[in-house]
Amino acid sequence: MGSIATRRLAKELRELSLECPTGIKILSANDFHTWRLSIEVMGDSLYQGQVFALQFIFDAQYPIASPEVTFVSDEHYKAPIHPHVYSNGHICASILGTEWSPILSVAAVCVTMQSMLASCKKLERPPDNDRYVRHAPKSPKNTRFVYDDDTV
Amino acid sequence: MTSSSSSSFSLSYSYVEAVNPNLLCCICRTPFNVPATTKSCSHTFCWECICSAIAVLPQCPIDRSPLSLEDVSLASPIVRHMVSELPVYCTHRSLGCDHQCERQLLEHHLKDECLYEPLPCPERKCDQFIKRKDLKSHSHPDDHQSCTTCDLKFPDASHASGCPDAQVSCEHQPHGCRWTGRQADRPDHLERCPYEPLKEFFLMNSKRITALEAENQRLKDRLEELAFVFDRSRHDVHAMKYLLHPWFKLPANASHNPTTSSSTSSPTGTMPLNGTDFFPHSSSQPDEHDPFPEIFEGETQHTLFPPHRIPFQYPHLLPPDHTAPPTSISVAPLDLDGTLEHTFTSLRDSVVVLAKTVEHTGRRHDIALTTENVRVAEELAGVKAAVRGIRQQVHRIMMERVPGNEMGDKRMDPDMMVSGNPYLRSVLGSYPALTKSIPTTSVTKL
Structure with a gap:
């Protein structure tokens, strides 16, 4: 773990412990490698009442390189049904790929996900969901997504 | 630039106060370390943060505008100073160092001062890092x-x-x-x-020897101290002896003391002059120091003549014949065989005798002078009578020679004649004054 990454994550964790954005809670953050946060869409939306879990996996290059962010899909949490979220939890979002910027943070990603879910009009999986899930690499960062939807 | 930035970047600062958010790098979320500003969009980051960000993606992390390493330069001095002067705690605060200083001084503190800074083994014998305060006690098995x-x-x-x-x-x-x-x-x-059975004896013996050596040393010190005092006293004694030279004598009853006699024998030889050389007859005429011992026997207690302070003079500096003037009056030489006190007493007695003699002589002179005065006065009266007779005779002669009618009514006053005649005036003019100057008081006093 690089010293920048460690310090940066320590600072983010301290800030999140003090004050989390509405609807976001830390589930587990026991090291500077894997964090889990719960995310709930506030207000009027298709996902009202549902709670999802986001998993962040950081590498030594954080925050220069983007973290690996997926929705948790296991016996407790299910990935939200969303045109940009595959059933295995992988997210097709530009800010997690080419559009990542070092100034973004865990809280910023969570808030972006909240807003992505809140703006969803229709509960459906991505069109190539089954094919992608079958061949998907373990980390979504190894996927070359094509970001074609500018509406979300 | 990069090397220095990386070396200081390895420090993880702990800031004393909350830092103004404007001074935080948005990449590492900490106050700028070597702040760097982009020329194109004027965003400021840590030098290392922006360099690594550009290496991954050549665009500004904030506004995503294209950016290359050439577009990044050091931030303005004011920004650099503001972050350099932020107060920080010592890195080793958790170990116990309470030091806090400006951020730019922390490196110096760690390098030269901090007692908790781990340092490599000074003898390079081991790979351990030892806190500076423990360096002295560091040792190897x-x-x-x-x-x-x-x-x-x-x-x-x-x-x-x-x-x-x-x-x-x-x-x-x-x-x-x-x-x-x-x-x-x-x-x-x-x-x-x-030797084993004698162990206790050896131990005791060595203890005693140590104690004796210590005592010996103490005594030596004391002896040195006393020798110093003795030297000083001997010097004083020398000076006193020099002053008292002819009168310096040992008390007769002290001659049996070997210390005193040995200490005085050598200094006497070193005296430059021996007073007895100048007074060869002092021992031969020891009893003639007072020529009038019986005359004023009863008047030695003389309150009119308090003891005079005799001005000090080295006797040997006086000419040898000073005490023996060529007149028939002989003055006794100083008695150098007696004690100083005795000499002073005899000198004082002599002075008393002298004072008496002077007073006596003065009275005799007064009587002689008064007798002489009376005789002179009588003689003067005789002379005056003779002069008067002569004057009358002169007057008569002059009256006989000058015709009476020519003189007329004019009476010739003898005093006028004298004053008119220059010769007579010079002879007789001072005469009346002479008679007046005789001191009658001294005559009546007798």
């Missing part, structure tokens, strides 16, 4: 236990009191035991060593 006699690499418990194979001598060697042998055999030897 093999500093003490490496065995030079046997081949043991790691000395074990058997080496706790030295190698068993090492050649040692008996612990009573200082007392005369000549045994040498293996360290392991020494206990056996000690049982047979003839």
Whole structure:
């Protein structure tokens, strides 16, 4: 773990412990490698009442390189049904790929996900969901997504 | 630039106060470390943060505008100073260092001051890092236990009191035991060593010797001190002897004291002048110091003549014949055989006698003078009568020679004649004054 990454994550964790954005809670953050946060869409939306879990996996290059962010899909949490979220939890979002910027943070990603879910009009999986899930690499960062939807 | 930035970047600062958010790098979320500003969009980051960000994606992390390393330069001095002067705690605060200083001074503190800074082993013997405060007590196990006699690499418990194979001598060697042998055999030897039963005696003896040496040293110091005092006193005695020279004598009853006589014998030889050389007759005429011992026997207590302070003069500096003037009056020489006090007393007696003599002589002179005065006055009266007779005769002669009618009514006053005649005036003019100047008071006093 690089010293920048460690310090940066320590600072983010301290800030999140003090004050989390509405609807976001830390589930587990026991090291500077894997964090889990719960995310709930506030207000009027298709996902009202549902709670999802986001998993962040950081590498030594954080925050220069983007973290690996997926929705948790296991016996407790299910990935939200969303045109940009595959059933295995992988997210097709530009800010997690080419559009990542070092100034973004865990809280910023969570808030972006909240807003992505809140703006969803229709509960459906991505069109190539089954094919992608079958061949998907373990980390979504190894996927070359094509970001074609500018509406979300 | 990059090397210095990376070296200081390795420090993780702990800031004393909350830092203004404007001074935080949005990449590492900490206050700028070597702040760098982009030329194109004027965003500021840490130098290392923006460099690594550009290496991954050549665009500004904030506004995503294209950016290359050439577009990044050091931030303005004001920004650099603001972050350099932020107060920080010492990195080793958790270890116990309470130091806090400006951020730019922390490196110096760690390099030169901080007692908790881990430093490499100063002798390069081990890979440990030792806190600066523990450096002095740092030691290596093999500093003490490496065995030079046997081949043991790691000395074990058997080496706790030295190698068993090492050649040692008996612990009573200082007392005369000549045994040498293996360290392991020494206990056996000690049982047979003839010096062993005397161990307690040796111990006591050496203690006594130590005590005696200490006392000896104390006595030596005291002796030195006393020698110094003695030297000073001897110097004073020399000076006194020099002043008292002719009168310096030992009390007759002190001659049996060897210390006094030995200490005075050598200084006397060093005296430059011997007073008795100038007074050869002083010993031959010891009793003639007072020529009038009986005359004023009863008047020695003279309150009119208090003891005079005799001005000091070295007797040997006076000419030898000073005390013997050529007149028939002979003055006795100083008695150098008596004590100083005796000499002073006799001198004072002489002064008293002299004062008496002077007073006596003065009275005799007064009487003689008064007698002389009376005689002179009588003679003067005779002369005056004679002069008057002569004057009358002169007057008569002049009256006879001058015709009476020519003189007319004019009466010739003899005084007028005298004053008119220059010759007579010079002879007689001062006469009346002479009669007046005779002191009648002194005559009546008699």
